Amino acid sequence: MSNLNAPNSPFVPFSPNPSIQSGVPTATPPLSASKPAQLGSSNLRYASSRKSIYDRHLNRTQRSELSKAxxxxxxxxxxxxxxxxxxxxxxxxxxxxxxxxxxxxxxxxxxxxxxxxxxxxxxxxxxxxxxxxxxxxxxxxxxxxxxxxxxxxxxxxxxxxxxxxxxxxxxxxxxxxxxxxxxxxxxxxxxxxxxxxxxxxxxxxxxxxxxxxxxxxxxxxxxxxxxxxxxxxxx
Amino acid sequence: MVILSILILNKAGGLIYQRDFNEGLNKLSSNDYLVLAGTFHGVHAITSRISPVPGSGGLEVLESDQFRVQCFQTLTGTKFLIFAEPHQPNIDVICRRVYELYADYVMKNPFYQIEMPIRCEQFDRQLVAYIKPKQ
Structure with missing residues (x-):
């Protein structure tokens, strides 16, 4: 991570904090920026919208097909x-x-x-x-x-x-x-x-x-x- | 187009499937087929080692006046040997299709034990249906 925050690095870590976006190193640890992203991620049980299959409309998958394999x-x-x-x-x-x-x-x-x-x-x-x-x-x-x-x-x-x-x-x-x-x-x-x-x-x-x-x-x-x-x- | 025979070898070099589709090859005893498969497996391993080309996958084609053997090795080490006429075109397409049938009707069969001889009716049926009309 250290070379990401180096002033001459071409990689700019995404963060809502504008000071990081502009490439200026700050005291904020870069890991904290990835936490909210993890919360919104999808897994098998919950889609990214935080809704389970029980929240979906019953007709939603009416015409969809499954892989035979x-x-x-x-x-x-x-x-x-x-x-x-x-x-x-x-x-x-x-x-x-x-x-x-x-x-x-x-x-x-x-x-x-x-x-x-x-x-x-x-x-x-x-x-x-x-x-x-x-x-x-x-x-x-x-x-x-x-x-x-x-x-x-x-x-x-x-x-x-x-x-x-x-x-x-x-x-x-x-x-x-x-x-x-x-x-x-x-x-x-x-x-x-x-x-x-x-x-x-x-x-x-x-x-x-x-x-x-x-x-x-x-x-x-x-x-x-x-x-x-x-x-x-x-x- | 004439396909003479198809052999399938497991990753240890054991013969797990053999079927003739045409006259033209001598019938061997089942023991000789096993020896043939084992020998080919060994030769294949040696060729991949002594090949002057770096990263070679080993023996692929063996040609003679009477027939031609094409070897297709999957990423998992299973080998498909196809015996065909000397100037058989598009044999790699046939290899891939046979591999596909193997994946569909052998590997998806819950009663097939991996690495063991293939006794699947569906596979036989589909293989014959694919090879026969082309002859």
């Missing part, structure tokens, strides 16, 4: 973290499901809020499934789901089809864990949205191999009996 790394770490705590594949899928569930609960609120005046409470099975295949899917992945089918064998089962789940795009499951599908995370999100809309159910993710779409995934949605009873009354 950074998501891939984060999701990879989530899987490795979950893997350390479990013994079997089913346990791992359950863990991922729980992680997604917490997101789905919050997402339902946010999406309904963002729908504004056109938001309505879905009471029919088809309505809420459309909401998931269109609104929720578009919000999460920027595209609608590739298909929605009703099971022929079971009255209470529906299938949501995704030809190439975004969460699985960088993941190759090893042969010895071939039953695992990491889209269980997305299944958790869907389950939470359905539960939150009072359609209690179980959602599981299954890989269905096809030549054309090697990572095709089917989300099997199994509603509880109460949902079907209500559906029958409404019809």
């Amino acid at each position: 950074s998501f891939a790394f984060l999701f990879g770490e989530m899987i490795q973290y979950a893997q350390k705590q479990v013994s079997g594949i089913q346990d791992l899928e359950k863990k991922l499901n729980i992680q997604g569930y917490a997101i789905g609960q919050r997402l339902l609120e946010l999406l309904l809020y963002r729908e504004g005046r056109s938001a309505k409470r879905e009471t029919r099975v088809l309505g809420i499934l459309q909401f998931i295949a269109q609104t929720l899917y578009r919000h999460l992945f920027g595209k609608p789901a590739d298909g929605l089918e009703k099971s022929r064998e079971h009255e209470d089962e529906y299938m949501l089809i995704d030809h190439d789940p975004v969460v699985n795009s960088h993941i190759s499951v090893p042969k010895e864990m071939s039953q695992l599908n990491c889209a269980a995370f997305v299944a958790g999100i869907i389950e939470a949205v359905l539960d939150g809309s009072l359609f209690p159910c179980r959602v599981t993710a299954h890989s269905v191999f096809s030549e054309q779409f090697p990572s095709k995934t089917v989300f099997l949605i199994k509603f509880e009996e109460s949902v079907l009873e209500r559906e029958a009354v409404l019809q």
Whole structure:
């Protein structure tokens, strides 16, 4: 710092004190000038405006997009973290499901809020499934789901089809864990949205191999009996 | 354009990936592939030491009448060896693209253990999809 304050130095330290700006050395220690700058600096939690994300408007990030690479790394770490705590594949899928569930609960609120005046409470099975295949899917992945089918064998089962789940795009499951599908995370999100809309159910993710779409995934949605009873009354 | 084979070496010189894309190279036993990779790693280290150019990165191209080997070393020391026809143009572009696929489908795969042999379906699929249509 001493040569900065030398009279013939070309570097002029910035300071609100005009005597320093003009290059005249004073008794003021130069470090004191950097203190207010530190206060206003941004970090992960607080932006430079001293506002947390809770102070922002909820629609601010409505159209913004995330880096797929950074998501891939984060999701990879989530899987490795979950893997350390479990013994079997089913346990791992359950863990991922729980992680997604917490997101789905919050997402339902946010999406309904963002729908504004056109938001309505879905009471029919088809309505809420459309909401998931269109609104929720578009919000999460920027595209609608590739298909929605009703099971022929079971009255209470529906299938949501995704030809190439975004969460699985960088993941190759090893042969010895071939039953695992990491889209269980997305299944958790869907389950939470359905539960939150009072359609209690179980959602599981299954890989269905096809030549054309090697990572095709089917989300099997199994509603509880109460949902079907209500559906029958409404019809 | 003909790409004959692609090998990937980890930073210790161990072979972690090998795949043939065309006929034209003799098939080696898996043990011989490991020896080939280890030998190349050693030769590469020696060439970078004895090179008259200061700060040389070591052996990059090896040409013969029948084929050409291009070596691409990443900053972390992983090596990509591409066996191609003798007058293959734009081979450095192919190296970079293969590196990109490696970064996307191997390094981002949570089930891949670093420095270990690559067994990732997605990587295989994407690599074939990139190399095959060009032939």
